[in-house]
Amino acid sequence: MTRKFEGGKLVVASHNPGKVREIADLLAPFGIETVSAADLELAEPDETGETFRENAELKALAAAKAANLPALADDSGLCVTALNGAPGIHSARWAGPNKDFEFAMEKLRRGMIEAGLSDTSAHFICGLALAWPDGHVEYFEGRVDGELVWPPRGEKGFGYDPVFIANGYDITFGEMEPQAKHAISHRADAFRQLVDACFGK
Numbered sequence: 001m002t003r004k005f006e007g008g009k010l011v012v013a014s015h016n017p018g019k020v021r022e023i024a025d026l027l028a029p030f031g032i033e034t035v036s037a038a039d040l041e042l043a044e045p046d047e048t049g050e051t052f053r054e055n056a057e058l059k060a061l062a063a064a065k066a067a068n069l070p071a072l073a074d075d076s077g078l079c080v081t082a083l084n085g086a087p088g089i090h091s092a093r094w095a096g097p098n099k100d101f102e103f104a105m106e107k108l109r110r111g112m113i114e115a116g117l118s119d120t121s122a123h124f125i126c127g128l129a130l131a132w133p134d135g136h137v138e139y140f141e142g143r144v145d146g147e148l149v150w151p152p153r154g155e156k157g158f159g160y161d162p163v164f165i166a167n168g169y170d171i172t173f174g175e176m177e178p179q180a181k182h183a184i185s186h187r188a189d190a191f192r193q194l195v196d197a198c199f200g201k
Contacts, residue, residue, distance in 0.1 A: 002197045003136055005070060009033045013063035013073035015044055016092075016099070018158030023074065026182060026191045030199050042066050052077065052089060052127030053139055060131035068133050072194075076126040076186060078160045080108065080148065082117035088125075091160065102152070105163050109150050120148040122164065124186040128194050138198055142189025157181065 012023050015038040024034045037044070045062040049055035052075045060073035077091030087094045087108070095104040112120075123145045131137045145167050152162030154174025162174030166184055173181055182188050 002138060003132070005032075005130065005198045007032070009035055009069055011035055011037060011040065011042075011063045011067045011069050011071035013037045013042075013059045013071045016158070019074060019076075022158075022178070022182070022187060023072065025178065026188065030195070032199075037063050037067075037071075040067055047075070047089070049075075050089070052125050052141065053129070055089060056127040056129035057131065057137050057139060060129035060137060061135065064131040064133045065135075070130065070132050073129050073131070074126055074187065074190075075129075076124060078108075078164065079123050079125060080112070081121040082112060082115070082119040083108075095159075101159050105150075105152055105160060108148070108160075108163070112148075122146060122148050124160075124164065126186040126190040128187075128190040130194060130198055138194070140190045140193040140197070142186045142191070142193065144184060144186040144189065 010032050012020050012034050014020050014036060020036045027034055042063055045058055047055045049058055056073045056075035060071045063071035063073065077088050079085045079088050094107055095101045123143055126142045128140045129137050146165050148163050149165055149172060150163060153172045154162050156176060157174040162172050164173050
């Protein structure tokens with residue numbers, strides 16, 4: 001039986017301002033008050049999992065137990081077909097300790113050129129874990145497929161958004177208005193599942 005979120009405050013278990021903002025926007029229609037792990041000065045747990053699910057659950061549980069509140073964690077990444085799914089769960093790590101995604105996107109481009117890889121297909125995955133202080137977790141996973149483009153375009157998204165064009169579109173996630181991206185993104189896909197299961201009637 002899926003556990004429902006009964007209202008009140010929800011911790012967004014992330015220290016990434018772009019991700020916190022996007023999650024807060026997605027939750028806003030439900031009147032849910034969000035507070036970030038950074039605002040609560042919660043420590044960032046080591047992401048020792050080998051899958052999006054393991055890392056999302058690890059982060060959600062750590063925040064829920066530390067704050068004694070339900071917590072929502074997202075583990076997401078860009079999976080490039082030609083690189084056997086890399087950077088995948090290591091997407092943020094490719095950006096280094098300073099979270100320099102311009103560096104990460106250039107690393108991606110150079111890696112593909114050096115390997116002589118011409119397949120530009122890729123997809124984003126978003127794993128969402130909603131955890132309670134008692135250790136209960138609900139998990140959902142979303143996906144969006146598309147192509148990589150260079151040079152990066154647009155400044156409206158975050159992370160790898162400026163080099164990703166979703167199938168059926170001609171602009172990058174970085175060029176897309178937030179509401180348009182929210183309608184089709186991997187995070188939106190996972191959120192629809194979360195809302196139906198945990199926030200629905």
